[in-house]
Amino acid sequence: MAISQPIMMEEVTELQSYLAVPRDITLIAHRNPDGDALGSALGLRLYLEKKGHFVKIVMPSESPNIFSYLPHFYDVIVFDLRHDDARAALKEADCIFCLDFNGLDRVDKLGATIQQSRAVKVLIDHHLDPEPFVDHMFSDTEASSTCELVYNFIEEMGDAHLIDEKIGECLFTGLITDTGSFKYNTRPNTYNVAAKLKLAGVDDYKLNDTISNSLKPKNLKLLGHCLANRMEIMEEYGAAYIYLTKKDYSDFNIQRGDTEGIVNYMLMMKSIKVAAFITQQPSIVKISLRSKGDISVQKIASENFNGGGHKNASGGAQYGSLTDILDKFKRIIPDYLPKIEV
Numbered sequence: 001m002a003i004s005q006p007i008m009m010e011e012v013t014e015l016q017s018y019l020a021v022p023r024d025i026t027l028i029a030h031r032n033p034d035g036d037a038l039g040s041a042l043g044l045r046l047y048l049e050k051k052g053h054f055v056k057i058v059m060p061s062e063s064p065n066i067f068s069y070l071p072h073f074y075d076v077i078v079f080d081l082r083h084d085d086a087r088a089a090l091k092e093a094d095c096i097f098c099l100d101f102n103g104l105d106r107v108d109k110l111g112a113t114i115q116q117s118r119a120v121k122v123l124i125d126h127h128l129d130p131e132p133f134v135d136h137m138f139s140d141t142e143a144s145s146t147c148e149l150v151y152n153f154i155e156e157m158g159d160a161h162l163i164d165e166k167i168g169e170c171l172f173t174g175l176i177t178d179t180g181s182f183k184y185n186t187r188p189n190t191y192n193v194a195a196k197l198k199l200a201g202v203d204d205y206k207l208n209d210t211i212s213n214s215l216k217p218k219n220l221k222l223l224g225h226c227l228a229n230r231m232e233i234m235e236e237y238g239a240a241y242i243y244l245t246k247k248d249y250s251d252f253n254i255q256r257g258d259t260e261g262i263v264n265y266m267l268m269m270k271s272i273k274v275a276a277f278i279t280q281q282p283s284i285v286k287i288s289l290r291s292k293g294d295i296s297v298q299k300i301a302s303e304n305f306n307g308g309g310h311k312n313a314s315g316g317a318q319y320g321s322l323t324d325i326l327d328k329f330k331r332i333i334p335d336y337l338p339k340i341e342v
C-alpha cells in the first residue's frame with residue numbers, strides 16, 4: 001500500500017535551491033509550546049545546522065521542563081522573557097519556519113513581526129484551516145503531528161540519511177505527545193515515520209518513560225482534587241467538564257504544564273464523548289476540549305470560544321467570569337450532542 005506523501009514536490013524543489021547556500025533561519029512555534037512544537041523546532045534545527053545554516057528558535061512563551069532532555073532546549077529564545085532578542089531573531093532572519101500553528105494570532109505579538117518581515121516564510125503544520133501568510137506551505141491536516149511532517153520534509157529534501165538519533169528523539173517526541181503514545185490521530189505514514197526514526201536509533205521506550213512518568217506528587221494531588229471535587233458529568237449528553245478556580249491555582253501552586261492531560265481522564269468513561277477543562281486565568285477563562293470519534297470540538301471551540309485546533313482536540317478562551325463560561329458550555333452542549341436515554 002502506498003503511504004501518503006504529504007509534501008508538495010514543486011515547493012520542495014524551490015526550497016532546495018534556496019537552501020543550497022547558508023542562510024540565517026529562525027524557527028518559531030506556537031505559544032505554550034508542547035512536545036510537537038518543541039520537537040519539530042529542535043529537530044528541524046539540528047537538521048538545518050547539519051546543512052550549514054545558522055539557526056535560532058523563538059517561542060512566544062516558556063516550555064514545560066519535562067522536555068528539557070531535548071537538545072538545545074535551553075537555547076530557545078522565549079519572547080515573554082527576552083522581547084528584543086526574540087523580535088531581532090525574526091527581523092534579521094533570511095528565512096522563517098513557522099511550525100505547528102496555523103495563524104499569526106497563535107504567536108501573540110510576534111505575529112505582526114512575522115507579517116512585516118521580508119524573510120522567506122515556510123509553514124509546516126497540521127492544524128485545520130491554515131491562514132495564507134507564508135511563501136511555502138506544507139500543511140497536512142491528516143498528519144498526526146508537525147514532527148511527522150518535518151520528517152517527510154527532510155526526506156523530500158533528499159536528506160533522510162542526515163536524520164540521526166538526536167533528530168530522531170526530537171521528532172519522535174512530537175509523535176508521542178500528539179498521538180497520546182499512538183492512541184489517536186495516527187495514519188499509516190505515522191507508523192512509517194516512527195519506524196524510520198527507530199531505525200535511526202531512537203529509544204522509544206526511554207522516551208515514553210521520560211514523557212509519561214514525569215509527574216510530581218503535587219500533580220497527582222491536583223488530579224485527585226479535579227476528579228473528586230471539580231468534575232461535573234452531563235450524563236444525558238455524554239459530556240463532562242472539570243473547572244479550576246483562581247484559588248485552586250494558588251492552593252495547589254499550579255505552574256505551567258501542571259494541568260497537562262487532566263482533560264483526557266474524562267474520556268476514559270465509556271459514555272463520555274466530549275470533555276472540557278475550564279480554568280480561570282488572571283484575566284481570561286480558558287477552555288480546553290477533547291472529543292471521541294466524529295464529534296468535532298474544533299467546531300465547538302471556533303463557534304463559541306474564539307478558538308480552534310483539531311477535530312478531537314481544541315481550545316479557546318474568553319473574557320468574563322468562570323460562571324459565565326461554565327453556563328455557556330452547559331447551554332451549548334445540547335446543540336452538538338444528541339440527548340441519550342439514561
Ligand SMILES: [Mn+2]
Pocket residue numbers: 036037100126144145146178
Ligand atoms: Mn501539533
